[in-house]
Amino acid sequence: MSASTIDPLDNVLEQPVDSKYVFRSKKGLNEDIIREISARKQEPSWMLEKRLASYDIFRKKPVPTWGPDLSALNFDEIIFYIRPEDYKAMKWEDVPDAIKKTYDALGIPEAEKKYLAGLVAQYESEAVYTNLKKAWDSKGVLFTDMDSAVKEHPDLVKEYFMTKCVPAADNKFAALHGAVWSGGSFVYVPKGVKVDIPLQTYFRMNTKSSGQFEHTLIIVEPGAEVHYIEGCTAPRYSVSSLHSAVVEIFVKDNARARYTTIQNWSTDVYNLNTKRAIVYENGIMEWVGGSMGSGVTMLYPASILRGKGARAEHLNIAFAGKGQYKDTGAKVILAAPDTSASIISKSISKDGGKSVYRGLVRIGSNATGAKAHVECQSLMLDDKSSVDTIPIIEQLTPQSSVGHEATVGKIDEEQLFYLMSRGISRDDAVALVVRGFIEPIAKELPMGYAVELNRLIQLEMKGA
Amino acid sequence: MSLLEIKNLHVEIEGKKIIKGLDLTINPYEVHALMGPNGSGKSTLSYTIMGHPKYKVTDGDILYNGESILNLGVDERARKGIFLGFQYPMEVSGVSVENFLRTAVEAKEKKDVPILAFHKALNKRVEAMSIPQSFLDRYLNEGFSGGEKKRNEILQMAVLLPKFAVLDEIDSGLDIDALRLVSEGINKLIKEDRLSLLLITHYQRILDYIKPQFVHIMVDGKVVKSGGYELAQQLDKMGYEWVKEE
Ligand SMILES: Nc1ncnc2c1ncn2[C@@H]1O[C@H](COP(=O)(O)OP(=O)(O)OP(=O)(O)O)[C@@H](O)[C@H]1O
Ligand SMILES: [Mg+2]
Numbered sequence: 001m002s003a004s005t006i007d008p009l010d011n012v013l014e015q016p017v018d019s020k021y022v023f024r025s026k027k028g029l030n031e032d033i034i035r036e037i038s039a040r041k042q043e044p045s046w047m048l049e050k051r052l053a054s055y056d057i058f059r060k061k062p063v064p065t066w067g068p069d070l071s072a073l074n075f076d077e078i079i080f081y082i083r084p085e086d087y088k089a090m091k092w093e094d095v096p097d098a099i100k101k102t103y104d105a106l107g108i109p110e111a112e113k114k115y116l117a118g119l120v121a122q123y124e125s126e127a128v129y130t131n132l133k134k135a136w137d138s139k140g141v142l143f144t145d146m147d148s149a150v151k152e153h154p155d156l157v158k159e160y161f162m163t164k165c166v167p168a169a170d171n172k173f174a175a176l177h178g179a180v181w182s183g184g185s186f187v188y189v190p191k192g193v194k195v196d197i198p199l200q201t202y203f204r205m206n207t208k209s210s211g212q213f214e215h216t217l218i219i220v221e222p223g224a225e226v227h228y229i230e231g232c233t234a235p236r237y238s239v240s241s242l243h244s245a246v247v248e249i250f251v252k253d254n255a256r257a258r259y260t261t262i263q264n265w266s267t268d269v270y271n272l273n274t275k276r277a278i279v280y281e282n283g284i285m286e287w288v289g290g291s292m293g294s295g296v297t298m299l300y301p302a303s304i305l306r307g308k309g310a311r312a313e314h315l316n317i318a319f320a321g322k323g324q325y326k327d328t329g330a331k332v333i334l335a336a337p338d339t340s341a342s343i344i345s346k347s348i349s350k351d352g353g354k355s356v357y358r359g360l361v362r363i364g365s366n367a368t369g370a371k372a373h374v375e376c377q378s379l380m381l382d383d384k385s386s387v388d389t390i391p392i393i394e395q396l397t398p399q400s401s402v403g404h405e406a407t408v409g410k411i412d413e414e415q416l417f418y419l420m421s422r423g424i425s426r427d428d429a430v431a432l433v434v435r436g437f438i439e440p441i442a443k444e445l446p447m448g449y450a451v452e453l454n455r456l457i458q459l460e461m462k463g464a
Numbered sequence: 465m466s467l468l469e470i471k472n473l474h475v476e477i478e479g480k481k482i483i484k485g486l487d488l489t490i491n492p493y494e495v496h497a498l499m500g501p502n503g504s505g506k507s508t509l510s511y512t513i514m515g516h517p518k519y520k521v522t523d524g525d526i527l528y529n530g531e532s533i534l535n536l537g538v539d540e541r542a543r544k545g546i547f548l549g550f551q552y553p554m555e556v557s558g559v560s561v562e563n564f565l566r567t568a569v570e571a572k573e574k575k576d577v578p579i580l581a582f583h584k585a586l587n588k589r590v591e592a593m594s595i596p597q598s599f600l601d602r603y604l605n606e607g608f609s610g611g612e613k614k615r616n617e618i619l620q621m622a623v624l625l626p627k628f629a630v631l632d633e634i635d636s637g638l639d640i641d642a643l644r645l646v647s648e649g650i651n652k653l654i655k656e657d658r659l660s661l662l663l664i665t666h667y668q669r670i671l672d673y674i675k676p677q678f679v680h681i682m683v684d685g686k687v688v689k690s691g692g693y694e695l696a697q698q699l700d701k702m703g704y705e706w707v708k709e710e
Contacts, residue, residue, distance in 0.1 A: 418554035423542035436558025
């Protein structure tokens with residue numbers, strides 16, 4: 001990565017050799033590393049085979065060229081697996097000041113800071129988690145880290161893990177993920193069980209979650225309901241510059257799932273994810289996402305509406321600041337009658353940041369009575385920034401309806417004048433307008449998240 | 465010392481001369497009315513006092529408490545106690561009236577304002593002004609009727625308690641009851657908080673509620689005639705032609 005694109009955070013991997021970092025994990029990828037990952041995790045052989053098969057696909061597939069420029073992404077320079085003992089080699093002093101300042105501004109507790117900064121793999125268990133776990137256990141709800149699930153629930157994992165939702169062959173990064181995945185969550189909600197308290201990864205930061213290639217698998221059986229919340233608003237610092245998570249969600253008949261995430265990786269990171277849900281009859285899938293950090297982000301949560309009457313709702317906020325390229329959007333395949341989808345995407349670009357909405361809505365030939373609505377709005381805070389909208393709509397049956405609205409606008413100087421005439425500084429006025437702009441989505445976030453997001457935006461406006 | 469002193473003010477917008485040598489002096493605790501035909505430059509004057517970046521002062525000065533404010537930013541002027549009630553208040557989607565007001569008070573006080581305490585104080589305030597509380601949760605001016613927008617301007621003024629306010633056609637778009645309520649609100653601020661006022665209006669009616677000591681008539685970027693309350697009455701009967709002809 002060139003230095004110009006990663007300001008203000010330097011990629012520690014490119015720091016001179018006299019850096020305090022003594023980093024022992026090998027860069028690059030080969031079969032030995034994959035075998036090592038699997039062995040260290042003491043995985044059953046079927047998982048190792050899956051990894052190796054994925055690696056095979058990864059090598060054969062080209063890097064996608066239809067989106068952001070990924071030519072600077074050098075797989076030989078990336079650390080694919082961080083050994084637990086390597087965490088000990090990293091020190092708080094090595095975390096860039098910019099990140100530390102943001103933690104302080106957000107009022108993040110000491111123990112958590114270290115976890116967020118990637119200094120510790122584990123985070124002290126909270127009493128609240130233990131209590132919640134009891135409640136989940138009694139209802140048969142499974143919520144564990146993905147590594148444990150492989151050993152404890154092999155039948156479920158074998159059936160659903162990168163098989164019918166996101167197979168390794170889906171794209172190069174999914175294949176890479178299949179080879180080197182580590183950590184993430186496994187959620188299983190039995191038939192008819194409604195989990196009323198959102199499941200948050202935050203609750204189980206005590207378990208291993210390297211963050212880099214997390215795999216999340218959520219199975220919601222018929223009539224069940226769950227809300228899963230991933231990540232947190234504080235920036236996460238990482239020694240690796242590539243993140244490629246996979247999320248697979250199964251929403252069975254009459255079930256309902258909501259997946260909420262706010263991602264805020266440090267700005268030297270390529271964040272290339274594959275997130276997808278398959279929704280069966282009358283099921284409801286809701287994606288609520290905010291993408292704050294990262295250098296290059298490619299993220300298009302997908303809903304495949306396979307059952308009659310299935311519904312998908314996508315809410316997305318992308319923020320592109322200096323040196324950032326956000327290529328985000330949504331993909332919805334309406335493949336059954338009376339399915340419906342609503343996509344609302346909002347992007348903000350500032351200081352030369354670029355944000356692109358890329359969306360696909362496909363209404364299949366048998367999806368009579370299907371309805372889809374796409375709304376994307378972009379807000380540019382200055383002349384240096386740019387936005388683009390690439391909405392693709394394929395309507396294969398005329399007995400369906402699609403609506404699309406796109407608005408691109410610069411921040412309204414008259415609005416700022418009005419706010420400033422009440423004594424509000426320009427920076428705060430801009431922050432207020434931006435917060436108002438994302439409010440329709442932010443109000444869908446859990447309380448604490450919305451508050452943190454607002455504070456984060458305020459910090460971004462001040463150029464912190 | 466006068467509160468606001470405008471001396472030989474010349475203002476241009478996009479190269480077009482709008483205000484052409486305007487003088488106006490307002491002393492503390494005075495109420496002045498400014499009247500004049502459409503397009504004579506009244507709103508331009510109000511924006512210029514507030515510091516709108518598009519309105520360029522090419523000559524003259526504006527003194528506030530004896531000091532020029534021309535080099536101050538919009539927000540700095542506001543924090544010094546200047547307020548502008550807009551002829552056309554802007555809509556800001558997604559920002560609730562309450563949230564906006566708290567942000568403004570925080571800016572004025574230069575410190576965080578506790579959410580709950582502010583919420584209680586604000587509720588009392590709107591109740592006293594006969595404004596429904598649901599108003600506070602609505603997005604700033606979005607979907608507000610013309611009259612509601614104007615009442616919202618007065619609410620903002622009542623919360624921020626400026627020392628000097630320009631109210632630009634605060635009476636237009638108000639029904640008879642709302643005009644009375646708004647006027648009462650303004651009178652309360654004049655009496656209890658010693659607000660000084662420049663009231664821009666086309667109609668004598670509001671001046672029956674809020675009695676100005678001075679009435680000025682602006683034509684083509686200049687004050688062409690000043691007088692007492694009777695000048696407004698005269699205008700109401702005779703229109704502007706006689707002033708222009710003089
Ligand atoms: N942003 C602008 N761009 C171009 N011309 C402008 C702008 N703002 C004001 N003007 C012009 O300046 C002149 C004065 O306008 P202003 O709004 O100050 O009048 P006013 O006295 O407030 O009128 P009204 O009684 O109709 O509110 C008008 O000719 C108007 O067209
Ligand atoms: Mg006007």
